[in-house]
Amino acid sequence: xxxxxxxxxxxxxxxxxxxxxxxxxxxxxxxxxxxxxxxxxxxxxxxxxxxxxxxxxxxxxxxxxxxxxxxxxxxxxxxxxxxxxxxxxxxxxxxxxxxxxxxxxxxxxxxxxxxxxxxxxxxxxxxxxxxxxxxxxxxxxxxxxxxxxxxxxxxxxxxxxxxxxxxxxxx
Amino acid sequence: xxxxxxxxxxxxxxxxxxxxxxxxxxxxxxxxxxxxxxxxxxxxxxxxxxxxxxxxxxxxxxxxxxxxxxxxxxxxxxxxxxxxxxxxxxxxxxxxxxxxxxxxxxxxxxxxxxxxxxxxxxxxxxxxxxxxxxxxxxxxxxxxxxxxxxxxxxxxxxxxxxxxxxxxxxxxxxxxxxxxxxxxxxxxxxxxxxxxxxxxxxxxxxxxxxxxxxxxxxxxxxxxxxxxxxxxxxxxxxxxxxxxxxxxxxxxxxxxxxxxxxxxxxxxxxxxxxxxxxxxxxxxxxxxxxxxxxxxxxxxxxxxxxxxxxxxxxxxxxxxxxxxxxxxxxxxxxxxxxxxxxxxxxxxxxxxxxxxxxxxxxxxxxxxxxxxxxxxxxxxxxxxxxxxxxxxxxxxxxxxxxxxxxxxxxxxxxxxxxxxxxxxxxxxxxxxxxxxxxxxxxxxxxxxxxxxxxxxxxxxxxxxxxxxxxxxxxxxxxxxxxxxxxxxxxxxxxxxxxxxxxxxxxxxxxx
Numbered sequence: 001x002x003x004x005x006x007x008x009x010x011x012x013x014x015x016x017x018x019x020x021x022x023x024x025x026x027x028x029x030x031x032x033x034x035x036x037x038x039x040x041x042x043x044x045x046x047x048x049x050x051x052x053x054x055x056x057x058x059x060x061x062x063x064x065x066x067x068x069x070x071x072x073x074x075x076x077x078x079x080x081x082x083x084x085x086x087x088x089x090x091x092x093x094x095x096x097x098x099x100x101x102x103x104x105x106x107x108x109x110x111x112x113x114x115x116x117x118x119x120x121x122x123x124x125x126x127x128x129x130x131x132x133x134x135x136x137x138x139x140x141x142x143x144x145x146x147x148x149x150x151x152x153x154x155x156x157x158x159x160x161x162x163x164x165x166x167x168x169x170x171x
Numbered sequence: 172x173x174x175x176x177x178x179x180x181x182x183x184x185x186x187x188x189x190x191x192x193x194x195x196x197x198x199x200x201x202x203x204x205x206x207x208x209x210x211x212x213x214x215x216x217x218x219x220x221x222x223x224x225x226x227x228x229x230x231x232x233x234x235x236x237x238x239x240x241x242x243x244x245x246x247x248x249x250x251x252x253x254x255x256x257x258x259x260x261x262x263x264x265x266x267x268x269x270x271x272x273x274x275x276x277x278x279x280x281x282x283x284x285x286x287x288x289x290x291x292x293x294x295x296x297x298x299x300x301x302x303x304x305x306x307x308x309x310x311x312x313x314x315x316x317x318x319x320x321x322x323x324x325x326x327x328x329x330x331x332x333x334x335x336x337x338x339x340x341x342x343x344x345x346x347x348x349x350x351x352x353x354x355x356x357x358x359x360x361x362x363x364x365x366x367x368x369x370x371x372x373x374x375x376x377x378x379x380x381x382x383x384x385x386x387x388x389x390x391x392x393x394x395x396x397x398x399x400x401x402x403x404x405x406x407x408x409x410x411x412x413x414x415x416x417x418x419x420x421x422x423x424x425x426x427x428x429x430x431x432x433x434x435x436x437x438x439x440x441x442x443x444x445x446x447x448x449x450x451x452x453x454x455x456x457x458x459x460x461x462x463x464x465x466x467x468x469x470x471x472x473x474x475x476x477x478x479x480x481x482x483x484x485x486x487x488x489x490x491x492x493x494x495x496x497x498x499x500x501x502x503x504x505x506x507x508x509x510x511x512x513x514x515x516x517x518x519x520x521x522x523x524x525x526x527x528x529x530x531x532x533x534x535x536x537x538x539x540x541x542x543x544x545x546x547x548x549x550x551x552x553x554x555x556x557x558x559x560x561x562x563x564x565x566x567x568x569x570x571x572x573x574x575x576x577x578x579x580x581x582x583x584x585x586x587x588x589x590x591x592x593x594x595x596x597x598x599x600x601x602x603x604x605x606x607x608x609x610x611x612x613x614x615x616x617x618x619x620x621x622x623x624x625x626x627x628x629x630x631x632x633x634x635x636x637x638x639x640x641x642x643x644x645x646x647x648x649x650x651x652x653x654x655x656x657x658x659x660x661x662x663x664x665x666x667x668x669x670x671x672x673x674x675x676x677x678x679x680x681x682x
Binding site for chain 2: 017025035042049050056095105106118148
């Protein structure tokens with residue numbers, strides 16, 4: 001839906017606020033249906049004078065579905081009237097410029113450990129978003145990883161996820 | 172006076188070297204999260220909470236509550252010097268704070284903001300000291316129906332009082348309840364809403380959700396603004412501080428009014444943000460210089476800060492007494508209480524005197540310490556803000572990731588944090604309130620238990636919610652608040668009656 005809007009009305013209304021509102025509402029509707037489905041599976045009735053485990057969540061799911069429907073209808077009415085863009089592309093690009101590296105960072109934590117991933121993330125982000133020199137980026141990245149290590153591994157004795165480098169260093 | 176004796180006992184608990192040290196640590200970290208856009212009190216406390224699991228609960232709560240005070244103080248620094256609210260509750264402070272800084276009166280504005288904050292906090296703490304034990308004694312009589320009715324009242328007042336559209340408020344609230352239900356069901360032992368995923372067996376932790384929604388979501392929203400800080404300089408000197416203090420008694424009426432508004436908005440879950448706007452609006456209406464508001468009027472800084480801090484402080488009253496937090500941060504603290512093995516609610520005042528009164532005493536000490544710390548460290552924190560956001564942003568994200576991981580030492584939680592970061596960004600942009608979600612996530616299990624126990628007692632009849640005058644009043648009041656938005660719709664429809672037809676079709680009429 002986003003793609004279609006982008007080609008039709010070019011830069012200015014690349015993402016209509018009402019349509020985004022509706023998509024988020026639809027996400028909530030799906031969640032509500034899932035909640036109701038799983039609650040019904042466990043039993044959402046009364047048996048032997050007590051409510052079954054799904055009793056409360058089933059009703060919560062039902063209210064989610066009803067309010068999500070209201071949100072969707074109102075959002076679509078708003079979208080039909082036209083209305084403003086959800087966010088201009090130039091600004092949304094900046095959001096993606098944080099979000100995408102963050103996902104890569106989380107994946108990095110899983111495979112490289114949090115210290116190496118953090119150093120790379122901080123250095124890479126400074127390099128790309130701040131256009132600093134490589135030396136300064138790496139310095140800040142490594143120092144923050146070391147501080148993190150000292151604070152958690154040594155000071156608070158809280159083990160954080162580690163990867164091959166820490167294993168090689170004997171941790 | 173019973174309370175005074177207990178309070179002095181509290182001072183003896185709070186005034187150990189270790190606790191005073193934690194107080195200062197908490198305040199400095201609090202000011203830091205308050206100053207940094209993208210980090211606020213709720214997720215600052217959420218990140219730090221897992222590190223306190225091994226501490227004695229009293230020391231832990233002292234540190235975390237001091238972090239809360241620090242963040243409330245710190246929000247004013249960015250508002251006044253940079254025209255950027257570091258906390259949502261200090262938006263109103265920018266209206267007059269920044270113009271004052273532009274006129275070179277930043278030091279004066281900051282002194283006012285801090286002192287107003289301190290005064291507001293003091294009112295809130297006095298309220299807690301003397302009112303909380305009374306309410307706790309009263310609430311000891313509460314059974315499951317009463318508790319569920321009070322929960323209902325809390326949630327309905329979000330819908331009735333909140334300025335967000337009611338459909339979205341209800342939606343996030345119910346999503347919070349649904350997330351709270353994920354995992355092992357306490358009564359039947361069955362796994363609920365896990366959809367076969369073993370990671371979901373222990374439930375969705377509210378700390379991870381808070382870090383995602385408030386931390387990552389805030390970073391994404393901040394990046395969208397493309398921040399480049401252009402701050403005004405502030406040179407704090409004891410002379411300016413004393414001079415400003417000398418003219419403050421003139422504004423006693425504003426201070427008391429804002430403090431009163433703040434206390435009220437804190438006890439009812441109106442929140443510090445709403446309180447600060449109300450404080451500002453009312454000060455403007457009553458002031459003889461109301462035309463000067465917005466161009467750098469001292470009163471315009473004093474009023475919102477006093478109200479915000481009074482509200483933030485008194486939000487702890489319902490949390491301690493009834494187990495119902497009045498703000499998002501109080502909700503996180505409440506979750507902390509449960510993790511430390513303390514059951515929030517009226518029994519706390521009876522069984523955990525050291526904890527309760529140690530905390531209350533630490534509020535007095537923490538706010539005095541906070542006032543001194545912020546007055547003396549403004550230049551330091553202003554310097555931190557001059558660090559470019561391209562360095563600060565990845566560091567904040569790394570801290571959030573560590574915070575999310577340490578909750579259960581689980582990588583799944585870090586992914587969950589990323590997901591809720593995206594959710595938080597969209598929710599914020601689309602006008603969904605986040606505080607009700609956190610509240611229902613924290614209270615979900617307790618509310619459900621209260622509901623089930625009530626239904627067990629009444630054999631499924633809802634009439635039990637009107638079975639005695641107390642519970643009947645609370646329930647009725649809750650329903651009135653729930654239906655309050657409809658009154659507005661009907662009134663507007665009545666006003667529109669007889670006008671040309673298209674006016675009735677605007678969807679915004681139902682707002």
